[in-house]
Amino acid sequence: SPSRASAAMAAAMAGGSKKRLSEMLDVDMEGAALEQGPDVEMEESSGAQRPASFAEWFQVASASELRNCLKSLVGEMPQVATQVQEMLTEEKAHQEWVNQEEKSWNDKKAASANLDQPAKAPDNRERENFDMQARFIPLRLTPDERTLLVILSGAMYVSEYTGKVDVYHAGNKSRRMALQIQQVCAILAGLVVSNNFDIARKPLIEREFAENAHFFSAVFEVGRRYKILSPDKLRGTYGKLIHMLQDSVKDDVARAVGFECVVPVKSVATLVAMKQRGQELLNDPLLTTATGEIYESGKTRAEVQAEVRDKSEALRELKEKYAEKAVAGAPAPKAAGDLGELLRGKTSEAAVMTEENVETIIASISDHLSFQRFNREPCERMITFLKTYFNPNDDRGWSLEINRGRGGSCLSHGHKTQFTFVLQSLMLWREIMGSMFALWQCTEDDLLDPSLRYRLCDTGQGLNRLQSAPRVSRMMQHILHKVQSEVGSWVGLSVVHLGDRDVPNALVFIDKYTQVPQILAPIVACLDKLPEVYESSRATRELIDKEFNNLDTLRMLILQDFFRHGFDGSGDDGGSCVDGRLTSCWNWCSKVEKKKYFPALLLTGFTGFDGGFDGGW
Numbered sequence: 001s002p003s004r005a006s007a008a009m010a011a012a013m014a015g016g017s018k019k020r021l022s023e024m025l026d027v028d029m030e031g032a033a034l035e036q037g038p039d040v041e042m043e044e045s046s047g048a049q050r051p052a053s054f055a056e057w058f059q060v061a062s063a064s065e066l067r068n069c070l071k072s073l074v075g076e077m078p079q080v081a082t083q084v085q086e087m088l089t090e091e092k093a094h095q096e097w098v099n100q101e102e103k104s105w106n107d108k109k110a111a112s113a114n115l116d117q118p119a120k121a122p123d124n125r126e127r128e129n130f131d132m133q134a135r136f137i138p139l140r141l142t143p144d145e146r147t148l149l150v151i152l153s154g155a156m157y158v159s160e161y162t163g164k165v166d167v168y169h170a171g172n173k174s175r176r177m178a179l180q181i182q183q184v185c186a187i188l189a190g191l192v193v194s195n196n197f198d199i200a201r202k203p204l205i206e207r208e209f210a211e212n213a214h215f216f217s218a219v220f221e222v223g224r225r226y227k228i229l230s231p232d233k234l235r236g237t238y239g240k241l242i243h244m245l246q247d248s249v250k251d252d253v254a255r256a257v258g259f260e261c262v263v264p265v266k267s268v269a270t271l272v273a274m275k276q277r278g279q280e281l282l283n284d285p286l287l288t289t290a291t292g293e294i295y296e297s298g299k300t301r302a303e304v305q306a307e308v309r310d311k312s313e314a315l316r317e318l319k320e321k322y323a324e325k326a327v328a329g330a331p332a333p334k335a336a337g338d339l340g341e342l343l344r345g346k347t348s349e350a351a352v353m354t355e356e357n358v359e360t361i362i363a364s365i366s367d368h369l370s371f372q373r374f375n376r377e378p379c380e381r382m383i384t385f386l387k388t389y390f391n392p393n394d395d396r397g398w399s400l401e402i403n404r405g406r407g408g409s410c411l412s413h414g415h416k417t418q419f420t421f422v423l424q425s426l427m428l429w430r431e432i433m434g435s436m437f438a439l440w441q442c443t444e445d446d447l448l449d450p451s452l453r454y455r456l457c458d459t460g461q462g463l464n465r466l467q468s469a470p471r472v473s474r475m476m477q478h479i480l481h482k483v484q485s486e487v488g489s490w491v492g493l494s495v496v497h498l499g500d501r502d503v504p505n506a507l508v509f510i511d512k513y514t515q516v517p518q519i520l521a522p523i524v525a526c527l528d529k530l531p532e533v534y535e536s537s538r539a540t541r542e543l544i545d546k547e548f549n550n551l552d553t554l555r556m557l558i559l560q561d562f563f564r565h566g567f568d569g570s571g572d573d574g575g576s577c578v579d580g581r582l583t584s585c586w587n588w589c590s591k592v593e594k595k596k597y598f599p600a601l602l603l604t605g606f607t608g609f610d611g612g613f614d615g616g617w
Helices: 002-013 017-024 038-045 054-060 063-076 079-113 118-136 143-158 161-165 173-195 197-206 209-229 238-248 251-257 268-274 278-283 286-291 301-322 339-343 355-389 415-434 436-447 470-487 506-513 516-534 538-548 551-565 578-590 598-603
Strands: 455-458 463-466
Touching (some): 118 436, 143 209, 143 238, 161 173, 173 251, 197 339, 209 339, 268 355, 355 551, 415 436, 516 551, 538 551, 551 578
Antiparallel strands (some): 455 463
8 A cells, every 4th residue: 555655665765866766666564564464455356466565666657646645754754854855856867967978979970971981981980980999998018917807816815904994893994904914015015126126125025115116106006907818717815805995094094004005997998198100099890800700600711811811911010000110220119018127116008009009909909809899799799599499579489478476586577568667678788789898997997986985884785884985876877868769668666775775886786797697698699509419419419309309499498588587576685676687597597407497508508607706718
């Protein structure tokens, strides 16, 4: 009833306005049914399904019921009116921003449609993307920087920073943070000296930490840059590193440590800005050829070799065109990450573009394109499977219908609704994967912003740092709006949890979405490998035919089960919201060994959905 719902909303609002909507939608209404008596029994006997949470009631309630609920809530708690007004103001400001972004996007689209040479439009778009994305593309690590990365990984592995700091204790916490940071620096210094005694002994042993600020900040930057380039690495140490840097930006901690530990991550844009004719290199049409990936599927050997020659020739021409010739007799410039240069507090980068700089820029952009393909391709393949094998207007044969309480499902969707729900979820993940580098930068900007304070909070999964993430939130709203404009009608909630008990901070958010390819890629690989396994031996064919009738039935069974119960709102913080969809997939992955078709997955070489936590290479 509205009065019961208003009381539940009031309890949810008591925690503060920051949690407002996400907590209200989690309110459980099952207790309301226990107090309604005969009315509820009549309603249940008539076959109507009662909503079990406020989120479900919110979607089916009429405008008058919602209005009465809000009036009752304001009558019990007058401060709610102010909170609702703040929410409406924020929503109006966000909508104005969305309209402005959409207008800008439509203007660009209209301008590109009027080009006189449509055949060259793809190349122009690629060059524009290079220019726009350059500030988000991290530079590939040099051999010297990889040596520093190994040392940093070892230092953070033995550090107990979060175990010492992220606990409830009495005393000066800033002093404890500064002491732990200094201990990490001492471990780094010891490892560097043992690795290169002649160069590092005097600077790192005889000087104070503050005098080597340039060296320590550069080492920390290398670790952050490598994590962005390889999200599946440093899984056991990056969290300690970023939490340590998050504390180091506090004024009292920075004063106690004696230097700033955080510097901007090196990107293609920073290198291009430092070099002469760097912008010309980004706009050169040959850059598309030099950075393009070469696929061998569907091509002859001669065609692949021709593409390899074209790519090598493009790289050679770019070097001749933009790299300055070295002066005879002049010493070669030091590479980035050179230990001697870092300990002297100098930068080896000059304004002259060298061949090594051209190679680094091209290699970094190539890494970016490969990273996007690796992350987006599983989403593209799953979208293709969904559209090819399932018809939203025909549920005969292989239906995607789910019902709450059946098979572990927490949502009730008809076949067409579930088809749309899965499709928009996969499209949203595809857009997020394409913007992963930009989201990483927003994540670190939010985490390392000294004006955004955090607080330790027990979220039900131990103590976590609860911190808002406005930059990530704005970018996610932009991505969400783009997907919504593509799919039309939106099924489920469009709430993005950030800074609450479900997603405490930006680090938890970005870590969740780096798992998308780890979930989808094994499924795609198994589906692709099944025909080969089926034809590999007579015993395998007999086994599959006996258990599943034929190969096509087995593949459809896997797809149907994933599209139904991988998106059924199950899991600890599941539901129809943006983050709940990924939680449902996690929940499905945790139960895959109980599926009837699991032995068939093992025959394809399936080992699991997640990588290791040892931070290996």
